Amino acid sequence: MAAPTPSTPDAPRPATRAAGRLVVLVSGGGSNLAALLAAHDGPAYPGRVVGVVADRASAGALDLARAAGVPTAVVAPGDFDDRAAWDRALAEAIAVFRPDLVVSAGFMRILGAAVLDRFDGRVVNTHPALLPAFPGAHAVRDALAFGAKVTGCTLHVVDAGVDTGPVVAQVAVPVEPGDDEATLHERIKVAERRLLVDWVGRIVAGGLTVDGRAVTVGPPA
Numbered sequence: 143m144a145a146p147t148p149s150t151p152d153a154p155r156p157a158t159r160a161a162g163r164l165v166v167l168v169s170g171g172g173s174n175l176a177a178l179l180a181a182h183d184g185p186a187y188p189g190r191v192v193g194v195v196a197d198r199a200s201a202g203a204l205d206l207a208r209a210a211g212v213p214t215a216v217v218a219p220g221d222f223d224d225r226a227a228w229d230r231a232l233a234e235a236i237a238v239f240r241p242d243l244v245v246s247a248g249f250m251r252i253l254g255a256a257v258l259d260r261f262d263g264r265v266v267n268t269h270p271a272l273l274p275a276f277p278g279a280h281a282v283r284d285a286l287a288f289g290a291k292v293t294g295c296t297l298h299v300v301d302a303g304v305d306t307g308p309v310v311a312q313v314a315v316p317v318e319p320g321d322d323e324a325t326l327h328e329r330i331k332v333a334e335r336r337l338l339v340d341w342v343g344r345i346v347a348g349g350l351t352v353d354g355r356a357v358t359v360g361p362p363a
């Protein structure tokens with residue numbers, strides 16, 4: 143390995159920089175996690191998944207992480223006396239991995255104050271609807287039941303509400319005649335994976351600024 147070059151004010155910036163440390167929160171199968179893992183294997187991706195935390199040991203996403211050699215942790219609510227204790231343990235488990243960005247990708251729990259205070263403004267969530275339409279755990283079912291012709295996915299900064307945080311980016315996805323929850327969700331997830339990988343990369347490369355509801359990704363103008 144080449145010795146590091148001492149930097150001086152006039153020296154060119156190094157061509158490479160450390161990849162942003164991503165900790166991914168999961169509950170389910172982990173197709174979003176898989177997309178991030180595939181991206182971080184590419185030489186140009188500015189982020190690296192350094193840890194995966196689940197709320198249940200049965201989450202299939204944990205197997206994906208292990209197969210990729212990424213360390214995992216399980217913090218299950220049933221192992222704690224109350225929600226606040228679980229939330230504190232979750233914050234600790236995330237902190238162990240020293241994240242630059244925490245990515246909630248199919249994590250089916252509301253994050254509490256211990257996590258949000260500790261990683262303030264550095265937690266994003268992917269949601270399978272165009273927020274503020276259809277928040278909550280049944281977004282795809284709710285869009286179908288409403289008769290929406292267009293739905294989609296949203297990447298947003300997490301705040302204390304249920305899918306209420308400032309929006310980073312969104313993609314629209316058409317509802318097709320004959321769709322059921324599974325077919326529509328699958329179409330949304332294709333768009334969701336691209337959105338997630340793209341914008342998580344932009345955030346770790348350029349930074350994330352939140353001013354009220356306005357989100358800026360990239361260096362301040």
Ligand code: GRF
Pocket residue numbers: 169170171172173174175203247248249268269270331334
């Ligand atoms: C995603 O659509 C996510 O937005 C929703 O649940 C799904 C998780 O999928 N909350 P996966 O576990 O990443 O495959």
